[in-house]
Every structure is written in structure tokens, then in C-alpha cells.
Amino acid sequence: DQQVKQNSPSLSVQEGRISILNCDYTNSMFDYFLWYKKYPAEGPTFLISISSIKDKNEDGRFTVFLNKSAKHLSLHIVPSQPGDSAVYFCAANPNSGGSNYKLTFGKGTLLTVNP
Amino acid sequence: DAGVIQSPRHEVTEMGQEVTLRCKPISGHNSLFWYRQTMMRGLELLIYFNNNVPIDDSGMPEDRFSAKMPNASFSTLKIQPSEPRDSAVYFCASRRTGGNEKLFFGSGTQLSVL
Numbered sequence: 001d002q003q004v005k006q007n008s009p010s011l012s013v014q015e016g017r018i019s020i021l022n023c024d025y026t027n028s029m030f031d032y033f034l035w036y037k038k039y040p041a042e043g044p045t046f047l048i049s050i051s052s053i054k055d056k057n058e059d060g061r062f063t064v065f066l067n068k069s070a071k072h073l074s075l076h077i078v079p080s081q082p083g084d085s086a087v088y089f090c091a092a093n094p095n096s097g098g099s100n101y102k103l104t105f106g107k108g109t110l111l112t113v114n115p
Numbered sequence: 116d117a118g119v120i121q122s123p124r125h126e127v128t129e130m131g132q133e134v135t136l137r138c139k140p141i142s143g144h145n146s147l148f149w150y151r152q153t154m155m156r157g158l159e160l161l162i163y164f165n166n167n168v169p170i171d172d173s174g175m176p177e178d179r180f181s182a183k184m185p186n187a188s189f190s191t192l193k194i195q196p197s198e199p200r201d202s203a204v205y206f207c208a209s210r211r212t213g214g215n216e217k218l219f220f221g222s223g224t225q226l227s228v229l
Contacts, residue, residue, distance in 0.1 A: 034217075043119070043206050043220030044158075089158065101146060102171070103218060107157035 003027045004092050006106035014114055019077040021109050023090030026071065030092035030104075035064060035075050038087045038108070047088070048075070080113045087111070117141070119221035121207050127227045133195040136224045138207030139188055148218065149182055149192050150206040158206070164190065165212060197228045 005024045013019045021035075031052035036044035050057040050064045050073070057064050063076045077084055090106040120139040128134055140147050149161040162172045167184045175182070179198070184190040194201055208220045 036220075041222065043208070043222050045220070046217045049217075101148075101163055101165070101212075102160065104160075105158035 004090055004104050004106040006090055006109050008109050010110040010112070012112045012114060013080050015082055016079045019080045019084065019111055019113065021075040021088050021111065023073045023106055024071060025092050027092070027094065029094040032093040033064070033066060033073050034091045034093070036089040036091060038089065044089055082113045082115050085111055085113050119207055119209050119219055121221035121224055123224060124222065125225045127229065128197055129229050130198055131196045133193065134197045134226060136192040136205050138190045138221060140190070140207070140209030141219055142188070144209035144211055145187065146210050146212050147184060147190050148208040150208060152204040152206060161192070199228045202226055202228050
């Protein structure tokens with residue numbers, strides 16, 4: 001049973017346009033969400049995060065939106081650049097009790113930004 | 116500042132052989148994680164150590180898998196005997212203990228069991 005779902009395995013956009021990557025979750029105990037980016041032959045690297053007390057967090061070209069009622073979050077990249085081409089993982093953390101270490105990842109979305 | 120260091124980068128072995136993957140976490144990080152990435156299941160947490168003590172090994176697939184952390188700067192993940200279905204990328208990650216501390220990943224070990 002997948003608790004964090006990224007339903008689009010891949011996404012292709014033109015350079016300069018907006019990239020929107022989506023993520024859905026089922027566990028209502030999740031209250032901290034992260035996006036990681038992964039290049040080939042490298043480990044995932046942290047990109048941006050959001051706490052459940054917020055509905056938006058922005059860092060430069062990257063913005064994460066959280067809709068708690070829909071159990072949905074999205075990552076917006078504007079403008080997209082060829083260097084953004086990578087696999088993006090959505091992850092969620094139950095930040096309560098003794099299990100706040102247990103980061104659950106989605107399967108990832110491969111973003112390709114075409115020049 | 117060195118990141119999480121994993122070795123080997125690639126491992127090709129035959130079914131039935133023992134495989135040992137190694138990890139050196141970032142200095143000062145007292146939480147260490149082993150993850151496995153496959154196409155079918157994505158990134159799965161195998162085991163979590165805090166202050167060198169295994170806290171949660173519920174993700175370890177079966178008894179063929181074992182992990183140790185003899186000190187704060189070294190951990191191993193062992194598969195004995197290995198099977199073709201163990202083929203995957205194995206990542207080690209570390210962080211400071213805390214609810215929202217960022218996780219830092221190594222570059223992974225690509226394991227192929229023939």
C-alpha cells in the first residue's frame with residue numbers, strides 16, 4: 001500500500017516554461033513534506049520542504065504547495081531550465097511520536113526540460 | 116566537507132555469494148539510514164540507526180539481510196546469501212537527530228546479482 005504516490009512517472013517541458021510535479025498521500029499522520037532531486041548515478045538531494053501548518057513555501061524558482069484537505073502537494077519550477085532535468089521524489093514524515101524519522105518516499109517523477 | 120561515502124559504487128556478484136556494502140556517514144550526524152531503490156517499489160527504508168543502535172529494522176526484507184553500526188563513522192549492510200531479486204541501488208543516508216532535519220544521501224551502490 002503506497003502512502004505517497006507520484007502518479008506521473010515522467011514529465012517533459014520546454015525550457016522557460018513551468019514544470020508542475022504532483023504528489024498525493026494517504027496517511028493523515030504525515031505533517032511534514034519534502035521534495036528531493038536525483039541525478040543519474042547520484043544520491044537524492046534535498047530541494048525544498050513544507051510543514052503542514054503552511055500551504056506554500058517558496059525558494060527561488062521552486063515553490064511547493066500543500067492542500068491538506070485533498071492530501072495533495074505539488075512542486076512548481078519556474079522558469080524550468082535544462083539543468084532541472086532529474087528524478088524528483090516526494091517524501092512525507094509523520095512528525096509526531098517516536099516515528100518522526102520515518103521518511104516515506106514516492107516512486108519519483110522523471111522531469112526532462114528540453115532546450 | 117565530505118558527504119556520505121558509500122563503497123563500492125558498483126557490485127556484481129553471483130547468486131549465493133555474500134555481499135557487503137559500506138557506509139561512512141557525515142561527521143556529527145547521529146542518525147543513519149539504509150534505503151533500497153527499485154523500479155517496482157521506489158525508495159524503501161530498510162533500517163534506521165540512532166547513536167549506533169538499530170531502532171527500526173522492520174524494512175529489512177528477510178533474514179538474509181543484516182546491518183551493523185560498530186561506531187559513529189561506519190556502517191555495513193550485508194546480504195548472505197544474495198539472490199537476483201536483491202539487485203537494486205542501495206543508499207545510505209545520515210542526518211542529525213531531529214524531527215525535520217534534512218537527510219543527506221550517499222551516491223549509492225548499484226548491486227547486480229546474477
